[in-house]
Amino acid sequence: MRSYCFSILLIFLAAFAVQAEVLRVGAEEQFKTVNAAIRAAKPGDTIRVESGIYNENLLIDKSLTIEGVGGPTIKGTGKGSVIEITADNCTITRLKVETSGGDLVGEDAGILLRSNGNTIEDIELRDILFGIYLFNSSDNKVNRNQIFGRTELESGARGGGIHVWNSQNNLFEDNVVTEARDGMYIQTSSNNIFRRNRVFNLRYGLHFMNSDDNLFEDNVFYDNIAGAAIMYSKNIVLKRNTFVHNRGFSSFGILFQDCRECTIEENLVLDNAVGLFLEASLNSVFCRNTVAENDVAMEIFASSENNLFEQNNFINNMSPLTLIGKTSSTKWASDAGGNYWDDYDGYDLDTDGIGDVSHPIHNIFEYLEGNFPRMRIYLNSPAAQSLVAAEKAFPILKGSNEFDRRPLMRPVKIDTTFPPRESRGAAKWLLLAFSSAILGLSLAAFKRGFAR
């Protein structure tokens, strides 16, 4: 019985394969416009677009494969979306897509997906409001696309680079997004996977609303207002992502607002105004992350309960922790050990790699700062340093209850690194020139002073 079914399926497939045609579009080909080819095509056909510029918006309402040869450009009319897909199982590859409309409410996008099971690959999108918009659209693959938003608009007036609304089970890999509003905006969408995407120079690298069970691996977010803002969601997994150089007032590496049961592993959170921000977020595990060179490594509201930090590295942060409220129920160590703090000054007599004295995570000045933010104006002042010295000399001043009871003596080895950006070496030469100049001046003055 089974083999009978199978042969029927084979016959069907064979018939289908015979029927599938390739329609060519180009100046020298049968079809001069892509729309003409779409009209003539049957579901399952392939449309091959030769290089050239095609001034048209495409509405793909049957299951087709559209592939570019030699980098053709689909230049939209400037109204609505350049490519809108309403049929399932379409494939769009190797095209350049330009000039969408400018209506945020109308979802004017480079590519607007309203159907399921599509593949969008190797598309370069420019001058578009939204980049790739998934609207009620599931089981798609969106890979290796490059999205360049409209720089002439203010970031709030742009659309999302990859905008996902009410869409499940999609896969996003190796995309590049820049100059959009949010790099990847995900709302009411679950079970999506994001891997190796690169997002920079925009508002929020990742913006999340009410979307559970999503997985993020090996993505890179840099030079944004915030790396990731994850809100009202649960079971989010972040692994091996990097959140670098997200600076500005109220800027964050990763922000968690009303989230629960998230797993944050082996991420690199580097050079942000605030590295990790947690408000009203519960039961999440931060494990083996490196949080380094941030102005404030962590800002945690007391409303965040029962989170666990273990085996993370905290290195070179100006302040380790700002706690808003009196205490948090954060666990700073598990059986596997606590975290590595570069300012830990304890010892390890039994050489088990775990410090024998608890590590107070923030000093009295940093503790006061949490509830009196204005005190931060005294950051790095001798007065703040003398307060800390006084705290050590007179333990009666103890303020904070946050202790890592099993601090690690050595940093945890984590392989996540930040790939170097194209070097903008000018800063190096400027500093070198300035320094040599003042050094030369000084030496000349000394020489002259000692001359008879």
Add this chain to the structure above:
Amino acid sequence: MELSTILPIARQELTVAIRNKWTTIFALVFGSLVLAISYFGTMTAGEIGFQGFNRTTASLLSLVLYLIPLVALMMGTQSFLRNEGEDEMLFSQPVSRSEILAGKLLGLFAAMTTATFIGFGIGGIVIATQTDAEGFLGYPAFVMLSLILSLVFLSLSMLAAIASRRRTKAFGIALLLWFFFVILYDLLVLGGSLLLKERSANYFIFASLFGNPVDIVRVAGLLSMKGGEVFGAAGAALLKFLGGYGQAIGALIVGLLVWTVAPILVSFRLLRDQDI
């Protein structure tokens, strides 16, 4: 006041200061500390993409805030106190007393600049070779701020020396000034702000920044090296209070100039009316 009379006095003062072994010792100490900070601060640069800017910035700032006022006060007090032979020679010349003070101040400032430039020069070269220096575009501004800080404390030392006239008293006052501005003042302001309500406490803290040149340099230094966000919400409030980033830097520099000029003017007056 004639520049043509001030400059030779300044040049003479600079030569004396440079030949004075204390200037060389200070230059060496400051230079090796800056070298150590910039070298060890950025030693791990590049390992996982980090550069060590925070550690370096914070340490450099602390070094400048502690050491420069102290050295400027000592150097200035030493020079502005009566030195028998030199004074007899200077005051018998056809130059005004203010010109003598201005010349000496200028010369001492040049000496401090010479001494600190060695350290800042070496430090900058180390940072530039070890990192991509992207996070250190504010370094020249920071060097300039350190210079102004030394000028402020030189003029304060001038005031201390001229007002007290006696050696022990002058050095005592200088040390007290150092302790007051570097440590005590901030503790008093911090304590005072805890007694006030939220809103007025903010204004109180922002206004009292201008009462202490060390604070002005610290805040302006962090603003130029790290940006206003380093102060978090307080930084945003400060910038709003002062009217924006540019205005804030401007206001802080004006504050420093007032701190420089005021002691100079008072010293001019005091010395004019003094019997020598």
